[in-house]
Amino acid sequence: MTVVLPSACVLRGEALKVLSVRSWWALALPVAALALSVNVFGGLFAAAVGGGLDEGLPGVLPVSLAYSLGLTSVFAAVHGVVIATAEFRHRTVSTTYLVGGRVPVLLAKAAVAAGFGGVYALLTAVVGLPAGLLGQGAARLSSIGVLLGVIGTGIVVCALWSVLGVALGTVVVNQAGAMVGLLVYVLVLENLLSLVLRSGTDPDRAPGGVARLSSFLPANAGDIALYDLPARELGGRFGGTVVESLAGVAGPPPGWGALLVLLVWTGAGTALAWVVGDRRDVT
């Protein structure tokens, strides 16, 4: 199969489109606000809980940072949906396809969205980390390696969710429908699915195959990847159990494995968007 990559021209055109409207920074504002509030609270919590301990509780700030990056990934996905569906909403898709070609345009949008997803994650780190440090005051600092690891993972998770947003927007095309579908799935449906999959699990025994499936759902996979390092710092050899509690899953794979799961979901979503977008009649 011949894979048609977008040219630098098509990539530049798609980037200019995103930069020439306000939606990217309109979404950046709540991202920054959430990063600030979540991590100030995380820092304060770390200081309050760990302040009386000789060793402190160094894993709390990375957890709050991971939590805020998880929230940011939802905004990144929303931005991906907006990038893809705006073309259909404003009937600009004909010109876009005529000039760039369907598949190159899809891939260019995915690449541009991934870039913005990474920027949102960086913004979360730039705002969240100082806010968390400020909140925890003199409490013991987490390992720089863990913090950088969480930020790096966050950049990848947000980039992948942005691409998933573009894929969803290309398949659904109706902006409101795609947005509502995304939010309902990520915020409600996947949690319900996880509950159903994990129901009946005996806490004293290893989770069964069905319960383990909860770790392979896309939002959960992103959470596992984000919480993996902080949970190990916080829980030591019980890190896996901490990840289970934080991400609401059973029998989670290691962080890199969870990233791989999310990557596979992203690849599958993009492949579906490729097929559907390539065959759709633009009338």
Add this chain to the structure above:
Amino acid sequence: MVRQSTRGAGVEPDGSGRIRVEGLGKRFGAVEAVRGLSFTVEPGAVTGFLGPNGSGKTTTLRAILGLVRPTAGTALVEGLPYGALPNPGRVVGAVLEAQGVHPARTARRHLHAVGAAVGVGEDRVEAVLGLVGLADAADRPAGGFSLGMNQRLALATALLGDPRILVLDEPGNGLDPQGIAWLREFLRGFARSGRTVLVSSHQLAELGQIVDRLVVLDAGTCVYQGATDGMRGRAAVRVRCADPARLAEALAARGVLEIDHVADGGLAVAADAVLVGDTALAAGVALYGLTEERGDLEQMFLRLTGGAA
């Protein structure tokens, strides 16, 4: 194999500026929008693509441009399907919908974004803004544009790549009389430079003065294609006679089949007046009036497309 977006790499367009549609068919569910459509659009001329609303014009144009997937036949631009053209913005410019611009984007930014994808610089953006008369409004969001301004912006977008072929779907919609006059002059000049213009309309009056060739569609099929003058030549002869039914029968026996019974009891016959007179004489039908209506393009268009004669 992974390659950059040189769509159809290794296969180059022939540079002829020709569009060839062969046996094109498109079905949307139970509706057959276009069937068995074949025609060729040549460079150096303005080709009018005419038909009443719903006759399949937009579907055909979108099939040519690769936006609609045909269920039968082919549509080739310079010998290639549109999707196989490398950098198609340099080959074809298309005006399909007047409001195909993000309302929050200014005209200049819209053109910069599309121009970047085509691979042209800011100079070209400024040139097309000037060409369509939008330079003064270039920094206003397109959401505040009138329909006519949006049409001009759509044309500027189509011209960004300095294409060899222009495809326009109802470009006169929303333009004031001055705008239509300007568009006609522009299209005529574009075709005179040896390039190709395919322009659709449901109103012949809009195009009648500038089209060199016509492709007329009715209910998804081609009912005429050829020179505009050729269609004029097929105009009707109005006949008042003693026995219209007998004359119609006699004309049919001579191979004249395009005969309409008109409101005043006479006939409208797509044939030469001499032939009609001779046939009436031979059939023994008294003639009371024989009026040649040559050159009435509008009337022929209406006849061909099932409208009132």
